[in-house]
Amino acid sequence: xxxxxxxxxxxxxxxxxxxxxxxxxxxxxxxxxxxxxxxxxxxxxxxxxxxxxxxxxxxxxxxxxxxxxxxxxxxxxxxxxxxxxxxxxxxxxxxxxxxxxxxxxxxxxxxxxxxxxxxxxxxxxxxxxxxxxxxxxxxxxxxxxxxxxxxxxxxxxxxxxxxxxxxxxxxxxxxxxxxxxxxxxxxxxxxxxxxxxxxxxxxxxxxxxxxxxxxxxxxxxxxxxxxxxxxxxxxxxxxxxxxxxxxxxxxxxxxx
Numbered sequence: 001x002x003x004x005x006x007x008x009x010x011x012x013x014x015x016x017x018x019x020x021x022x023x024x025x026x027x028x029x030x031x032x033x034x035x036x037x038x039x040x041x042x043x044x045x046x047x048x049x050x051x052x053x054x055x056x057x058x059x060x061x062x063x064x065x066x067x068x069x070x071x072x073x074x075x076x077x078x079x080x081x082x083x084x085x086x087x088x089x090x091x092x093x094x095x096x097x098x099x100x101x102x103x104x105x106x107x108x109x110x111x112x113x114x115x116x117x118x119x120x121x122x123x124x125x126x127x128x129x130x131x132x133x134x135x136x137x138x139x140x141x142x143x144x145x146x147x148x149x150x151x152x153x154x155x156x157x158x159x160x161x162x163x164x165x166x167x168x169x170x171x172x173x174x175x176x177x178x179x180x181x182x183x184x185x186x187x188x189x190x191x192x193x194x195x196x197x198x199x200x201x202x203x204x205x206x207x208x209x210x211x212x213x214x215x216x217x218x219x220x221x222x223x224x225x226x227x228x229x230x231x232x233x234x235x236x237x238x239x240x241x242x243x244x245x246x247x248x249x250x251x252x253x254x255x256x
Contacts, residue, residue: 001025001047002143002171004198005054009037009044016040018196021052027144027165029185029204030175032193033249038175039075041193042145045173046073057143069096070142072169074132074149084119085131096139106134106164126152133161133205137168144172150181158184177248180207192224194251199224206235212254213239226251 002024009017016037032038044051049063055062057071082088092098107113107130115127123131133149137229146165150158162184165174174185182190182204190207191200202222216223220232231254233242240254 001056001058002044002122002173003056003059003073005056007041007044007051007055009040009049009051009052009196011040016196017044017051020196020198022191022198024171024173026171027169027188028172028173028201029188030193031177031182031190031207031248032175033177033247033251036177036193036248037196038177038193039147042075042147042173042175043072046071046075046077046145048077048224070138071134071145071172072096072139073145073147074124074129074136075145076128076132076146079132079135080120082120084117085115085123086117086230088120088135089116091133092139094238096141098135098139103134103138107131110134110160124152129153130157130161133164137164139232140168141172142170144169146172146174148175150176150178150184156194179208179242179245179247183240192222192248194224194226197225202233207233208243209237211237211239211241212251214254 004020004022007017007020008015017040030038043049045055079088082091089100090120093100110130115123115131127149130153136144186205189201190204191198194220200222206221212231212233214231216230217232217234219234222233224231
């Protein structure tokens, strides 16, 4: 279980994550526009950056965890410790129990056998994301933290990745700002993050079937705050249909 207790993250004097509280014991989606704090939250949970408050994984404070191999992430920092993809595969076989044959099989399924002998910095953005996604999933972790795992990936490969995300790992957080991704994981509980504040959870399906209107509505399935204003997600034929948005960045056009 991931527990966030009064969690805040600062970059200098700027507060990026604002007193977040949550208990996560399954795989959930984290939706939000660019710059909302999604990646920062994942980096804090992965103990890559400092934080205030508490983050517990299986009851242990993240900042004090040592040799914990049940968590995997596609965040780039761990993968650039090695020079090539092949080096990373064998390093992860040693330290995390990754099956090299499974990694190679998954890469082949997506037509990416050629990346195995390449250096990380020679990969395209899409290749690097898919390869790090596969590395995170192939260790069959208890907890996965995936930051924009579908970005720069074509729709056919996205569907395969979505099936793998459902298959591997027991709990964790999958981050996206794209509405299209919600359609691939409709049954997942979903949190939303805006300006460093966490809202939810509701199901992805409910979000897709809802519209956004300004103000607090009694029928709202979710209420969010954006730039000091309140918006409600409602299942009524009014407002802005969520499914018509390309990304969650569109919320700022609604709130303008």
